Amino acid sequence: MSKINYRNVVAQVMTAVRPHIGAGKVADYIPGLGEVDPGRFGFAVATVDGEVHGGGESATPFAIESISKLFALALVLHHDDRAIWKRVGREPTGDPFNSLIPLQLSRGIPGNPFVNPGAIVVTDQLLSDTGDAYGAIRELLRAETGNPQLHVDAVTAHSEETTGNRDRSLAYLVADFGNMINPVHETLDHYFRQCSIMISCEELARAALFQARHGVRADGSYLISAEDARGVNALVLTCGTYNEAGDFAYRVGLPCKSGVSGGILTIVPGRCTAVGWGPGVNEKGNSVSAAVALRAFGRLTGLSLF
Numbered sequence: 416m417s418k419i420n421y422r423n424v425v426a427q428v429m430t431a432v433r434p435h436i437g438a439g440k441v442a443d444y445i446p447g448l449g450e451v452d453p454g455r456f457g458f459a460v461a462t463v464d465g466e467v468h469g470g471g472e473s474a475t476p477f478a479i480e481s482i483s484k485l486f487a488l489a490l491v492l493h494h495d496d497r498a499i500w501k502r503v504g505r506e507p508t509g510d511p512f513n514s515l516i517p518l519q520l521s522r523g524i525p526g527n528p529f530v531n532p533g534a535i536v537v538t539d540q541l542l543s544d545t546g547d548a549y550g551a552i553r554e555l556l557r558a559e560t561g562n563p564q565l566h567v568d569a570v571t572a573h574s575e576e577t578t579g580n581r582d583r584s585l586a587y588l589v590a591d592f593g594n595m596i597n598p599v600h601e602t603l604d605h606y607f608r609q610c611s612i613m614i615s616c617e618e619l620a621r622a623a624l625f626q627a628r629h630g631v632r633a634d635g636s637y638l639i640s641a642e643d644a645r646g647v648n649a650l651v652l653t654c655g656t657y658n659e660a661g662d663f664a665y666r667v668g669l670p671c672k673s674g675v676s677g678g679i680l681t682i683v684p685g686r687c688t689a690v691g692w693g694p695g696v697n698e699k700g701n702s703v704s705a706a707v708a709l710r711a712f713g714r715l716t717g718l719s720l721f
């Protein structure tokens with residue numbers, strides 16, 4: 416494997432992304448996110464050898480949103496790698512991440528763990544496995560980043576809670592089909608808080624390195640097996656960017672997990688992780704500037720899987 420100068424790559428990514436910073440629209444359906452200045456941008460790379468390089472606002476925390484779904488899934492697989500697959504599928508839905516339609520057709524079995532109903536079921540499972548789903552995710556992130564201060568943004572959590580009727584509808588439909596273990600309001604309380612954890616590009620890149628290390632955490636222990644890590648990366652590739660996952664696979668050629676606050680994480684198995692953050696998202700909920708950055712990252716490093 417050739418040695419890549421990641422510091423140079425980050426500098427070149429920053430140049431490539433500059434004309435696109437500010438593009439897109441902030442996700443104001445969650446009012447707390449609507450306040451964020453769309454002109455912000457950060458990018459970071461973390462390697463399995465311990466290098467971390469950042470550009471722009473790579474140390475600025477933002478709400479993790481849907482990228483938390485990756486950590487919730489890993490924790491559920493850590494506790495029992497079979498139970499969840501009776502409750503959630505592994506297929507992209509091709510529908511918006513918060514659509515009720517496929518859920519009705521599949522009789523309450525969400526298509527995959529990264530659409531909102533699937534993530535809510537994963538959080539429900541984690542709540543049953545641990546008694547504190549949000550706390551388990553927060554502690555994992557704190558341990559992997561080495562930042563014991565990682566916390567929930569109360570304003571974002573409150574606005575998720577007060578405007579979360581779509582997520583409530585999804586969860587109650589799942590419950591109606593008998594696929595929820597805990598009371599809906601309890602599971603959603605954990606889900607809204609997990610989405611509101613504040614984390615920077617550099618921290619997120621470090622936290623997700625276990626996926627590049629085939630399941631191995633920062634302390635050398637296994638969070639999940641290498642086989643599960645491979646499976647999670649496959650799901651991130653096929654389902655991680657909502658109904659734009661095909662286009663991301665085509666253009667970036669790496670597993671990518673996005674969140675509506677404008678973060679996108681990519682994983683290069685065996686090598687590194689990278690995170691772009693720009694709050695303006697497109698109509699599918701994916702950050703415009705972070706997508707440009709990850710395409711540039713794939714092109715400059717030649718690390719596409721294909």
Ligand code: GLU
Nearest residue numbers: 480481582610674675676
């Ligand atoms: N908290 C957001 C929601 O439930 C997460 C969606 C996302 O980031 O895609 O709608």
